[in-house]
Amino acid sequence: xxxxxxxxxxxxxxxxxxxxxxxxxxxxxxxxxxxxxxxxxxxxxxxxxxxxxxxxxxxxxxxxxxxxxxxxxxxxxxxxxxxxxxxxxxxxxxxxxxxxxxxxxxxxxxxxxxxxxxxxxxxxxxxxxxxxxxxxxxxxxxxxxxxxxxxxxxxxxxxxxxxxxxxxxxxxxxxxxxxxxxxxxxxxxxxxxxxxxxxxxxxxxxxxxxxxxxxxxxxxxxxxxxxxxxxxxxxxxxxxxxxxxxxxxxxxxxxxxxxxxxxxxxxxxxxxxxxxxxxxxxxxxxxxxxxxxxxxxxxxxxxxxxxx
Amino acid sequence: xxxxxxxxxxxxxxxxxxxxxxxxxxxxxxxxxxxxxxxxxxxxxxxxxxxxxxxxxxxxxxxxxxxxxxxxxxxxxxxxxxxxxxxxxxxxxxxxxxxxxxxxxxxxxxxxxxxxxxxxxxxxxxxxxxxxxxxxxxxxxxxxxxxxxxxxxxxxxxxxxxxxxxxxxxxxxxxxxxxxxxxxxxxxxxxxxxxxxxxxxxxxxxxxxxxxxxxxxxxxxxxxxxxxxxxxxxxxxxxxxxxxxxxxxxxxxxxxxxxxxxxxxxxxxxxxxxxxxxxxxxxxxxxxxxxxxxxxxxxxxxxxxxxx
Numbered sequence: 001x002x003x004x005x006x007x008x009x010x011x012x013x014x015x016x017x018x019x020x021x022x023x024x025x026x027x028x029x030x031x032x033x034x035x036x037x038x039x040x041x042x043x044x045x046x047x048x049x050x051x052x053x054x055x056x057x058x059x060x061x062x063x064x065x066x067x068x069x070x071x072x073x074x075x076x077x078x079x080x081x082x083x084x085x086x087x088x089x090x091x092x093x094x095x096x097x098x099x100x101x102x103x104x105x106x107x108x109x110x111x112x113x114x115x116x117x118x119x120x121x122x123x124x125x126x127x128x129x130x131x132x133x134x135x136x137x138x139x140x141x142x143x144x145x146x147x148x149x150x151x152x153x154x155x156x157x158x159x160x161x162x163x164x165x166x167x168x169x170x171x172x173x174x175x176x177x178x179x180x181x182x183x184x185x186x187x188x189x190x191x192x193x194x195x196x197x198x199x200x201x202x203x204x205x206x207x208x209x210x211x212x213x214x215x216x217x218x219x220x221x222x223x224x225x226x227x228x229x230x231x232x233x234x235x236x237x238x239x240x241x242x243x244x245x246x247x248x249x250x251x252x253x254x255x256x257x258x259x260x261x262x263x264x265x266x267x268x269x270x271x272x273x274x275x276x277x278x279x280x281x282x283x284x285x286x287x288x289x290x291x292x293x294x295x296x297x298x299x300x301x302x303x304x305x306x307x308x
Numbered sequence: 309x310x311x312x313x314x315x316x317x318x319x320x321x322x323x324x325x326x327x328x329x330x331x332x333x334x335x336x337x338x339x340x341x342x343x344x345x346x347x348x349x350x351x352x353x354x355x356x357x358x359x360x361x362x363x364x365x366x367x368x369x370x371x372x373x374x375x376x377x378x379x380x381x382x383x384x385x386x387x388x389x390x391x392x393x394x395x396x397x398x399x400x401x402x403x404x405x406x407x408x409x410x411x412x413x414x415x416x417x418x419x420x421x422x423x424x425x426x427x428x429x430x431x432x433x434x435x436x437x438x439x440x441x442x443x444x445x446x447x448x449x450x451x452x453x454x455x456x457x458x459x460x461x462x463x464x465x466x467x468x469x470x471x472x473x474x475x476x477x478x479x480x481x482x483x484x485x486x487x488x489x490x491x492x493x494x495x496x497x498x499x500x501x502x503x504x505x506x507x508x509x510x511x512x513x514x515x516x517x518x519x520x521x522x523x524x525x526x527x528x529x530x531x532x533x534x535x536x537x538x539x540x541x542x543x544x545x546x547x548x549x550x551x552x553x554x555x556x557x558x559x560x561x562x563x564x565x566x567x568x569x570x571x572x573x574x575x576x577x578x579x580x581x582x583x584x585x586x587x588x589x590x591x592x593x594x595x596x597x598x599x600x601x602x603x604x605x606x607x608x609x610x611x612x613x614x615x616x
Contacts, residue, residue, distance in 0.1 A: 039588050053361030087406060087459050091399045098395060139458030143451035150447030 002026035005216065006063045008050065008096070009039040009071030013171045014111065016165070017209035018069070019043070025213060030063045033072070051088050056096040060103045067107040068100045071217055073141075077175040086140035093144050101155035108148070109215045111221070112163040112223060114201070114266060116142040125269040126163070126223045133259070147221065152221075160215040165227030165268045168237075169205030169288060170295035178202075178289075181238050184295045185247040194234025194258035199265040201227040204288030207281045214277050227268030228281050240289055310334035313524065316358065316372045316404070317344040317379030321479045322419065324473070325517035326377070327351070333521060338371045341380070359396050368411045375415040376408045377524055382450075385483040394448035401452050409463035411444045415454070419524045420471040420531060422509070422574060424450040433577040434471070434531045442569065446541040453531065460529075468523040473535035476515030476545075477596060478603035486510075486597075489546055490604045493555040501559070502566035504543025507573040509535040512596030515589045522585050535576030536589050548597055 009015045010031035019040065022029050031039060031047040039045025046062060046114060048055040050072065070093060074085035115138035116131045117124040131141045145161050152159045168178040177193070179305055184191035203226065211226040233252050240247035273279050283291075313330060317323045318339035327348065339347060340354040354370060356363040358380065378401060382393035401514050405416055423446035424439045425432040441447045453469050455567040460467045485501070492499035511534065519534040522551025543561050550556035581587050591599075 082462050084462050087402055091402050094395055094399050133480050136458040143454045146451045150444040154392050
């Protein structure tokens with residue numbers, strides 16, 4: 001049995017893709033989430049609400065992890081950007097990492113976000129782009145990172161901070177752009193979107209999971225962008241979904257207004273992760289979308305809905 | 309009875325000077341600290357260790373404050389800069405402010421620090437100087453401020469963040485520069501210091517307390533420097549103490565090495581507090597030192613030590 005890692009958020013979109021990779025690399029994977037039902041067959045799971053003080057200590061003492069992969073956060077669509085739960089997660093994350101370090105843990109990997117950057121700069125570099133977040137979510141992630149970076153040398157752990165750009169793939173929340181368009185088209189309903197000229201950095205969830213697995217296995221420190229590095233207009237991804245499903249007729253691009261705060265371009269500079277870690281995306285947009293469509297076709301079939 | 313304010317850290321150097329000012333302004337002052345013995349005669353005091361989760365809620369629900377003056381932090385000399393207790397205080401402070409806001413409180417004033425700034429810039433402006441702290445203490449204060457600034461509009465309170473430069477006056481910890489020199493000279497012992505060419509921004513504690521009282525009474529938002537704005541070489545302050553006590557013969561300036569990380573100059577730009585709030589220092593360096601000397605003369609006499 002290899003070294004032991006405690007994974008929070010293992011039942012989320014990225015966590016689901018990541019856990020099998022870690023097992024494949026020989027990690028002794030333990031998971032934790034508020035629900036006992038979210039455990040995986042054959043994996044030790046620790047039901048705990050980390051927002052409750054003292055629960056982190058209980059889990060850490062039970063697991064005695066060498067490494068911590070902290071993906072859990074408050075992500076409810078429509079609320080995550082401004083929710084005061086972001087502050088709860090700063091407190092809970094600090095408690096978790098302090099308990100982890102106090103128990104002798106040495107490697108910490110946390111999921112950060114492109115929302116830590118000042119999006120007015122557009123092209124986001126770890127070394128150059130200012131971290132002036134526009135949302136409480138981004139503020140909270142950024143502040144957590146600052147404290148953990150300051151704490152690491154005092155508490156004796158090494159920290160890698162994976163800044164995720166935009167994820168897509170199976171298990172993404174159904175209300176987000178890619179699943180929403182796919183589900184509408186599968187049901188034969190119109191998909192209404194904004195103008196779609198916003199340029200973003202989308203990466204298939206398996207590639208993001210591979211990046212996190214690499215961060216855990218390496219000694220790299222500090223923030224490191226996890227993105228495709230490829231600018232992609234939202235309308236392009238929507239049109240590809242239309243093509244894949246043969247239902248471009250249902251696309252109503254421009255039917256709803258874009259948020260006034262929407263920024264024209266947000267793309268990650270991925271020089272660091274590609275040059276320092278030899279990581280590169282493996283799943284093309286078309287392949288990723290195909291897999292995502294298959295996932296939703298099965299989900300909808302399971303729900304008994306008629307699909308195209 | 310006026311509006312009610314909960315003051316943490318009321319038994320500290322600044323808190324002791326501040327509480328009477330707040331009372332004089334008509335505030336209904338409640339204090340909180342871990343020790344029941346630290347209460348003041350005639351003031352409601354709530355013994356609570358805010359580092360223990362749940363204690364903030366208990367105190368806030370008992371007090372029902374309109375305003376919060378949060379001065380408490382971990383300040384043990386020799387350890388405060390790097391202590392992991394700084395992270396505990398981030399967690400505790402977030403919990404305190406969230407509980408305060410949840411109970412309907414609307415005005416929050418927190419003591420920040422010049423250590424939030426990148427000291428390589430020397431002259432520190434709220435608007436222009438980057439916050440790139442060199443210590444875990446500064447990192448923690450800065451991160452707490454970032455989260456509270458992001459939280460304020462969501463949770464419905466207004467935040468003023470008083471960035472204290474260097475304080476001196478009665479009740480400062482005896483191991484810090486000004487008390488250490490005064491105590492040595494009062495005892496007729498040599499006072500050994502570094503070269504003393506480091507330029508800093510010292511302000512007498514009563515002037516700092518007046519600034520905090522003004523922050524509480526006003527609606528000003530965000531970080532605001534609390535300093536003299538006057539550059540002062542450490543050796544000047546040491547020499548003044550020697551003059552005041554007529555014991556310059558005991559000064560051994562340059563006898564110990566300066567810390568290699570010491571920066572040449574740290575001075576606050578106090579344009580904001582002077583122009584927006586009409587505040588100005590009232591206690592001259594000579595007067596402040598005289599009062600501080602008197603305080604220590606009485607302290608040492610009480611301890612039975614012979615003094616010059």
